[in-house]
Amino acid sequence: MEKRSTFIPSPKKLLYDRIAEEGTVSKSELLTAFSLTKSTMTRLLDEMTHEGLLIESGFGQSSGGRRPILYQINPSYGYILGLEVSRVYSSLGLFDMQMNPKSIIHWRMDEAFTPENFLEHISTHSRAFLRDHQLIDSQIIGVGIGAVGPLDRKNGMILQPLHFPAAGWNNLPICKLVEERTGFKAWLDNGANAALLGERWAIRHTNIQHMLYVHAGAGLRSSMMSHGGIVHGTMDMEDAIGQMIIQTDGPQLHNNGNYGALEAFVSVQALEQRARSEAKLGRDLILKTYKVSAEQLTYDVLVQAFRDGDPLARELFTQAAVHFGIGLANVINLFHPETIILGGALIHSHELFFQTAAEVAQKNIYRYPEYSPHFSLGKLKEEAVVTGAAIMVRDHMVL
Template sequence: MYLSVRKKGTVSKQTLLEESGLTVSTLTRILDELLAQSLLLEVGYGESTGGRRPTLYETNPAYGYVFGLEISRTHSRLVLADLHLTLLDEYTWAMDEYATPERLMDSVYAQVLRMLEQASIDISRVIGLGIGAVGPLDRKEGTILTPAGFAAPGWSQVRIKEQLEQRLEVPVCLDNGANTALLGEYWAGGDRRQHQLLYLHAGIGLRSAIMNEGRILYGVIDTEGAVGQMIIESTGVASSVPGGNYGAWESYVSIRTLEMQARKEWKRGRATILRELSDRPEDLEFSHLIEALQAGDSAVNRIFGQAAAYCGIGLANLINILHPEEVILGGPLFSAADVFYQEATRTALEKTYYREQYKVRFTKGSLSDNAVAAGAAALILNQLTY
C-alpha cells in the first residue's frame, strides 16, 4: 500500500479502494497503521463528488533517508535522498588507478558519515543504501563479478553488499547501473506509471534495461552490457571487448569509438579545431569533441552523425523486437550532444516497422548524471513493502 500511495503522489482513500480491491475495513486498518508509523501523512481534502470531501494521503518524505551509490569505470557518485528521492547531498570520485574497492568503500563510509552530520540526520533513520554498478554482477549475492576497464586493480569478485553492510550497519542492495538508472527515471517521471519502458545508456559503452508495469525485467544472468554486442555489420570492425563480436553495435556507438575516430582525423590534419584543443592526438578526450562539435568542426560533426545513424539502427532493432511505449535515452552521448539525440531518434523512427500505427515515444533522461545513483537509492524504496 505504501508504494501505491508513493506512485500516485497524492491520492484519496476512494481511489485506493477502487484500485486495490480491498474491503473498506481492511484498507482503513492499513492506512491507520501507516499513519501511526508516520509513513503516511494526511495532506488535506479532495474535491467532493456529492458527499464529504475525501481525505488525501501522501507518503512522508522525512520518515527515513536513503543513499544511492553509482560505481562506473570513470567515476563513482554517492547521493543522499529523502523518501521522495529529493537529493540532499552528493559526492563524486574519479575512478583512477588508486580507486581500489577497499579505498572506495572506506571513502564511501566516510562520506556517508559526513553527509548525515551535515544534514543533522542520525544513522538510525537511514533505510538503506542501493548500488548501481557496471557488470557483470550477481545482484542476489551482492557481488561485482569480473568487470573490465577499471583503472585500479582488485575489481573482481568484490562482495560489495556484505562489506558495506558491515561498515554501515544498514541494508545494502546491488543492481546494474542501467537498471537503477531506469528505476530512477521511472520514479522521476510522473506519467510513466503504466508504461512499457526501454532504457539505453550511451557512454563508455552501451547498456540497456527494460521495465514493464513498474517492474524491471531480469534475465537468467546479468546481461546489462550485452546489448552493445548486437551485430550491426557482420563483417565490421573487431570488438575492443574480449570475446566480443565483429561489427558489434558498441564498436560504432561509444565514447571510446568517437575518441578513436577523432584521433585519426587529427593525424590526418582534417580536424583543425581539435588540433587547437590538443597538442597530441592521444590526449584528445570526449570533452574536446563536444567543444569542437559546438564550434562547428566539420570532421567532428561527421563523426557524431555517423555514430548517431548507427545508434538509430540499433534502437530500431530493439524497438522492432520489444515494442516499448517509451524509450528513455541517457548517458553522456545523449545529454552532451543534442545533434546526436536528434539524428539517432530520427533514424530509429525511420526504421521502425509499423511506424504509422505504432507511435513510440522518445525522451531524454531527466536525471542526467544522477540517474544511476538516484535510481540506486530507489532500489531501497522498492524494498518498502508496508
C-alpha cells in the same frame, strides 16, 4: 526473459506502494483499487499512520458527504542512500521516502579510485550527509547501488567490468563491502536498471508502462520496463545491446566482444580509436588545433572539437550517432516501448548526437508512423541512477 520479484508484498506494502505512486490518495480511491473490506482498509490505514509510514495530508473534494481524508507516505519515516558506481562519474545521494533529494555529490572516477579508496570516499560523505541533516543511523533504511555490470545481483557482486580506470574492481563483493563500511544494508542492480527506475519515477503520473533506457558512454548499457516493472534475464544483460551485431565481419572493440558489434561503432573507446586512425592517415587538424599527439586524442578533446565545429569531429560523432540509431531501431522493433530515454556521455556530447540517433531510429522503426514512440533525454539525467538506486531500497522494504 522474466520479470520477477524477490518477495510477495504484504497488503500494507501494496497499499504503501500505491500511495507512494499516487502522491496523495483517499480511502475510497484505495477501496476501488484493492479488494479489501472497508473495515480492513480503515484498520490498515490507521496502523500505518500510527507507525509513521503514512501521514494525513488534508481533505479531498466532497461528493456530497464529509470531505475525505487524503493520505500520503511520510517523507521523514526514514532516509535512503543511493550510490552510482560507474566508470567515468560516480554519485552518492541521500533521499527521503518521497524520493526528494536532500544531498547529492558527483565525482570523476580516475586511477586513484580503487575499491578501497572508493569505499572510504562514500563512507566519509555518507557520514557528512547524516551530520548535515541531523540524522542518526537508525533513520537510514539502506543503500541502493546502481553499478556497471556484469553483476551477480543475488550475491551482490560486481564481476568483470571493462574500462575501469583503477585496478581491483573484478569479482568485488560490493554489497558486503558497503555494508561493512557504512553499517547499512545494501541492495545491488545494474546502473541502467536503476536509471530507468529513477526516470520512470519522475514521470510516474503519465502512467507509461513500457519504457527503454539506453546509456551510451564508455560502454553501451540498456534496460527495459514492461507493465511498470524492470525486465530481468537469467543473466545480467545490461551490456547486451553493445554486443548486437550490426555489421558482419566488422571491427572488434575488445578481445571478448563480438566482431561488428554496436559498441565497436558507438562508445568512447570506439570514437578515440577511429579519431587516432584518421590522424595517422593525415587528417590531423584536431592535433594541430589542440596541440596534442595522436595518443593524447582523448574523448574530452574530441567533444571540445565537436562543439567548436571541427569537421572531422562532427563527422565522427555523426557516424556514431547513425550507427547508434540503427542499434536502437533493432531493440525498439523487438520491444515496442512507449518511451525511449537516452543518456550517457555520447548522448550529452552535443544536441546533434541525440537528434541524429532519434531520427535514424525513427526512420527504421517497423510500422512507423502508426507506431511512433517518444524519444527523451529524461527528467533526472545525471541523477537518474542514484534516484533509482534509492527507489530500489524502498521497493525492498518489508512491511
